[in-house]
Amino acid sequence: MAVLANKQRAIKISSRQILNAVFIGIGAVAVFLVFDAIIGGKCDSKCVIGTLNQAIRYAAPVALAAYCGLMCERAAVINIGIEGMMLTAAMVGYGVNVYAFTWLKAGGMDPALAGDASRWLSLLLAIAASGLMALLHGVVSIRFKADQIISGTVINILALGITGYFYRQYLAQDIPPGPGTFAPFDIPLLAQIPILGPIVFQGQKPIVYFMMIVTLLIHYVLFFTPWGLRTRAVGENPRAADTLGINVFRVRYINVLLGGALAGFAGAWFTLEAVDVFNPQMTNGLGFIGLAAMIFGNWSPFGALAGALIFGLGNTITTTISIFRPDIPSQIPQMLPYVLTILVLTGFVGRAIPPAADGQPYEKQ
Amino acid sequence: MRTKIFVFAALLTLVALALAACAAPAATTGKLRVGLITDVGGVNDKSFNQSAWEGAQKGAKEFGWDIKFIESKQPTDYEKNIDQFATEKYDVLITVGFLMGDATAIKAKQYPNIKFAIVDNAYFPTKGVAYCDDTKKDCYDDGGLKNVTSLMFQEDQVGFLAGVLAGGMTKTGTVCTVSGMEIPPVVRFVVGFQNGAKWIKPDVKTLNVYIPSFIDPAKGKETGQSMIAQGCDVVFGVGGNTGNGGLLAAKEKGLMAIGVDVDQYNTYPEVKGALLSSAAKNVDAAVYNYLKSVNAKSSKAGVFTANLQNGGVGLAPFHDWDSKIPQTVKDKIKTATEDLKSGKLATGYK
Numbered sequence: 074m075a076v077l078a079n080k081q082r083a084i085k086i087s088s089r090q091i092l093n094a095v096f097i098g099i100g101a102v103a104v105f106l107v108f109d110a111i112i113g114g115k116c117d118s119k120c121v122i123g124t125l126n127q128a129i130r131y132a133a134p135v136a137l138a139a140y141c142g143l144m145c146e147r148a149a150v151i152n153i154g155i156e157g158m159m160l161t162a163a164m165v166g167y168g169v170n171v172y173a174f175t176w177l178k179a180g181g182m183d184p185a186l187a188g189d190a191s192r193w194l195s196l197l198l199a200i201a202a203s204g205l206m207a208l209l210h211g212v213v214s215i216r217f218k219a220d221q222i223i224s225g226t227v228i229n230i231l232a233l234g235i236t237g238y239f240y241r242q243y244l245a246q247d248i249p250p251g252p253g254t255f256a257p258f259d260i261p262l263l264a265q266i267p268i269l270g271p272i273v274f275q276g277q278k279p280i281v282y283f284m285m286i287v288t289l290l291i292h293y294v295l296f297f298t299p300w301g302l303r304t305r306a307v308g309e310n311p312r313a314a315d316t317l318g319i320n321v322f323r324v325r326y327i328n329v330l331l332g333g334a335l336a337g338f339a340g341a342w343f344t345l346e347a348v349d350v351f352n353p354q355m356t357n358g359l360g361f362i363g364l365a366a367m368i369f370g371n372w373s374p375f376g377a378l379a380g381a382l383i384f385g386l387g388n389t390i391t392t393t394i395s396i397f398r399p400d401i402p403s404q405i406p407q408m409l410p411y412v413l414t415i416l417v418l419t420g421f422v423g424r425a426i427p428p429a430a431d432g433q434p435y436e437k438q
Numbered sequence: 439m440r441t442k443i444f445v446f447a448a449l450l451t452l453v454a455l456a457l458a459a460c461a462a463p464a465a466t467t468g469k470l471r472v473g474l475i476t477d478v479g480g481v482n483d484k485s486f487n488q489s490a491w492e493g494a495q496k497g498a499k500e501f502g503w504d505i506k507f508i509e510s511k512q513p514t515d516y517e518k519n520i521d522q523f524a525t526e527k528y529d530v531l532i533t534v535g536f537l538m539g540d541a542t543a544i545k546a547k548q549y550p551n552i553k554f555a556i557v558d559n560a561y562f563p564t565k566g567v568a569y570c571d572d573t574k575k576d577c578y579d580d581g582g583l584k585n586v587t588s589l590m591f592q593e594d595q596v597g598f599l600a601g602v603l604a605g606g607m608t609k610t611g612t613v614c615t616v617s618g619m620e621i622p623p624v625v626r627f628v629v630g631f632q633n634g635a636k637w638i639k640p641d642v643k644t645l646n647v648y649i650p651s652f653i654d655p656a657k658g659k660e661t662g663q664s665m666i667a668q669g670c671d672v673v674f675g676v677g678g679n680t681g682n683g684g685l686l687a688a689k690e691k692g693l694m695a696i697g698v699d700v701d702q703y704n705t706y707p708e709v710k711g712a713l714l715s716s717a718a719k720n721v722d723a724a725v726y727n728y729l730k731s732v733n734a735k736s737s738k739a740g741v742f743t744a745n746l747q748n749g750g751v752g753l754a755p756f757h758d759w760d761s762k763i764p765q766t767v768k769d770k771i772k773t774a775t776e777d778l779k780s781g782k783l784a785t786g787y788k
Binding site: 120123124127130131233240241245246250251253343347348349350352353354355357388389392393395396399403404407 | 478479480481482483484511620645646647648649650651653654655656657658659660661663664665667668679682683686706707708
């Protein structure tokens with residue numbers, strides 16, 4: 074019964090999402106009109122397409138962080154350690170990239186090939202590192218049933234310490250030049266679609282495209298597969314799920330690890346896609362913004378994506394306004410992403426309903 | 439319950455280990471002890487803080503002093519970090535960065551026996567400021583900051599030269615700055631740069647965006663890309679790691695970039711293919727000279743300004759671009775340098 078109720082709830086949420094999507098659409102047009110008025114119509118169609126393209130790029134780490142939170146919380150494990158997992162992944166991604174490249178090149182490998190090899194290897198290891206942090210979170214909060222907020226906080230602090238240490242010891246001075254970030258590419262065929270193609274499918278890097286695919290994938294897995302049904306059951310009513318023979322602990326572990334892997338992608342975005350440097354605290358709170366996007370999206374992938382896109386758009390619009398209107402004090406456009414977030418959260422979303430068992434450790438009787 | 443306590447203890451141990459790994463052992467000799475407190479960029483920021491630390495190390499090594507640094511993780515750490523050095527009985531403290539101004543002044547009054555040097559902040563009597571209000575003639579000898587030396591730089595001068603270089607090299611007629619927080623040293627760089635570009639090329643278009651952080655290279659790069667999309671082909675990155683993101687944006691598009699604070703050809707070699715030069719302020723020299731004056735017991739309170747006249751600021755070498763920069767542009771830079779030195783030319787920063 075409980076499982077059935079879950080399914081109904083999922084459907085109900087998605088109908089509200091459609092309504093939200095309409096609101097967001099109207100809001101986006103309104104924001105654009107205001108934006109256009111502020112910069113005095115100086116942003117032509119090429120500039121608008123560029124701005125949107127960039128908003129998607131900047132939304133990618135936020136969306137991936139949101140999906141990490143989503144995977145965990147759908148199985149009732151709160152994860153506020155996303156920021157720490159991302160930071161660890163960013164550091165590992167950068168370090169492995171630089172050193173693997175140097176070793177491969179010294180071993181006589183063609184530099185272009187060595188660059189590709191080390192980038193993919195460092196992406197893998199970044200995901201693994203983040204997964205390791207997630208495993209720690211899982212063991213502490215699932216096996217030992219500790220408070221999940223504390224465990225998440227500890228992971229954030231631990232990540233600061235670990236990355237700070239390795240940075241100081243191995244990544245700060247006299248490091249060999251790295252192979253740089255992934256190269257941008259267009260998706261064949263899809264990039265040719267008018268308007269949509271240049272905005273979505275042109276000039277992005279692998280993790281951004283991966284983010285798009287994974288959005289669809291999570292939606293499908295969560296709402297249309299037995300695994301998703303089990304995950305939601307564990308998140309809403311673990312006792313009932315257990316009675317039906319679902320291994321609650323196993324479901325939670327796997328979801329937390331998957332979440333960790335997603336946070337790994339988000340972290341790798343910083344050092345393998347955005348810039349080829351690492352500095353302490355470079356994730357700059359985007360993991361927490363991801364959590365906000367998840368709540369904004371009512372624990373659904375498309376909703377979370379919308380939240381991430383609003384933040385990304387707020388950020389790029391800020392930049393565009395600053396460029397065209399240097400006479401406006403810089404602090405005012407800088408507030409925009411946050412003002413936008415508050416408006417959207419209070420205006421459109423309504424009450425966000427977390428999974429019923431969210432944050433509660435499961436005691437087997 | 440027992441498992442919870444166990445877990446908590448285990449996590450605590452982990453964190454303690456992580457922190458212990460960062461801390462250096464305290465020295466216990468009778469030598470003069472120098473402490474340096476960085477801003478959030480940290481001693482390896484490839485620019486400003488790193489330069490200050492190098493200058494301090496050079497001085498300490500030469501005079502045989504003990505030296506240690508603490509990195510501020512957030513602005514609330516400034517006073518705490520000064521307190522930490524004070525309780526460990528340090529004799530000279532160097533605080534790096536404009537943002538540490540208030541913390542340094544407050545603590546300098548609290549610890550009158552410690553000598554303070556602050557990089558990038560000068561104090562002026564201001565109405566309503568508790569440590570130095572407008573009834574004082576000056577903040578140092580009259581206002582009570584008798585133990586504070588301000589190490590200042592005329593960033594607008596070297597920014598102007600960078601602007602001349604950028605204005606001379608641009609093909610699109612648009613140059614831009616990816617800037618950090620809107621604080622006086624950054625504003626001086628930006629204003630100088632824009633006026634320099636206009637001086638050599640009056641119809642040049644200048645773009646600028648301030649980003650409220652010095653440690654956000656990802657945002658810096660996005661901003662750089664936005665401005666490049668608007669036609670900018672010479673990016674001047676002014677703002678620690680945030681500015682570095684702007685340099686990277688230019689490098690990836692095969693355009694030109696100008697670094698800041700130190701010769702970034704050496705500190706950020708990944709972008710050297712795009713790097714025309716760097717608008718360097720010799721923070722290391724300023725810190726070193728200050729320590730030298732402490733050693734000679736001749737250090738004084740007040741403001742010391744490094745500028746083109748005394749070689750405290752200047753353009754870094756052109757390196758790989760040396761042969762590609764036309765002689766006419768080099769001549770213009772030389773003229774501007776001479777005229778700024780003699781006062782014939784103003785940078786436009788007030």
